[in-house]
Amino acid sequence: NAGVMQNPRHLVRRRGQEARLRCSPMKGHSHVYWYRQLPEEGLKFMVYLQKENIIDESGMPKERFSAEFPKEGPSILRIQQVVRGDSAAYFCASSPPWGVYGYTFGSGTRLTVV
Amino acid sequence: SQQGEEDPQALSIQEGENATMNCSYKTSINNLQWYRQNSGRGLVHLILIRSNEREKHSGRLRVTLDTSKKSSSLLITASRAADTASYFCATDSGNTPLVFGKGTRLSVIA
Numbered sequence: 001n002a003g004v005m006q007n008p009r010h011l012v013r014r015r016g017q018e019a020r021l022r023c024s025p026m027k028g029h030s031h032v033y034w035y036r037q038l039p040e041e042g043l044k045f046m047v048y049l050q051k052e053n054i055i056d057e058s059g060m061p062k063e064r065f066s067a068e069f070p071k072e073g074p075s076i077l078r079i080q081q082v083v084r085g086d087s088a089a090y091f092c093a094s095s096p097p098w099g100v101y102g103y104t105f106g107s108g109t110r111l112t113v114v
Numbered sequence: 115s116q117q118g119e120e121d122p123q124a125l126s127i128q129e130g131e132n133a134t135m136n137c138s139y140k141t142s143i144n145n146l147q148w149y150r151q152n153s154g155r156g157l158v159h160l161i162l163i164r165s166n167e168r169e170k171h172s173g174r175l176r177v178t179l180d181t182s183k184k185s186s187s188l189l190i191t192a193s194r195a196a197d198t199a200s201y202f203c204a205t206d207s208g209n210t211p212l213v214f215g216k217g218t219r220l221s222v223i224a
Contacts, residue, residue, distance in 0.1 A: 004156075033211050033212070035214070041216060042202055042214045042215050042216040042217050043157070043202070043214040044214075045211050045212070045213060045214075048211045056210070056211060091156055091157070093157075100144070100145055100162065100164070101162070102147050102149075102159030102160075102162055103157075103159060103212060104159070105149075105156035105157040105158070105159075106156050107155055107156045108155075108156050
């Protein structure tokens with residue numbers, strides 16, 4: 001039973017390009033969360049999704065950032081026209097649709113904008 | 115917004131000693147959780163304590179929760195070099211995503 005799979009592990013983009021980060025939740029988990037972490041900082045919540053629905057995007061920047069979790073396939077975090085300030089580690093986590101459980105995290109995608 | 119605030123920011127101890135980390139939060143919560151993050155890796159869930167619980171144990175971990183003071187502590191007994199990591203508390207207030215603190219960096223020296 002594989003855990004949360006994120007890819008790529010490392011992503012380098014030039015300023016102005018697009019970054020696509022993928023997350024496949026743990027089997028049986030239908031809730032997906034995206035967090036951003038800057039060096040020596042905690043995790044900042046970005047967006048919470050269920051299949052085909054954005055439940056809470058209060059942590060997402062208003063521009064250039066979008067997220068989806070389609071009926072089939074992984075969740076995608078998309079950053080358009082990246083800037084140097086977008087450089088960070090982006091973590092995806094998933095949880096089951098019932099009860100109260102801890103999140104299962106992926107290993108993250110480290111985005112570097114050059 | 116950052117809900118949890120861990121204290122201290124960094125902690126260095128000798129192997130075999132106990133490590134205590136504290137977490138304070140601002141608003142009412144349903145649950146509080148502790149996570150560990152090894153350098154460059156994802157977070158690993160350690161323990162969850164509900165708002166109506168005061169203490170919980172899991173192996174060498176002991177967590178306490180004082181809702182009147184809006185604070186929690188994580189105690190790691192008989193620490194090992196492998197416990198070196200950053201430790202984060204996280205809170206939820208019902209059906210809300212977890213909000214994490216900035217973490218405590220623990221170094222256990224062999």
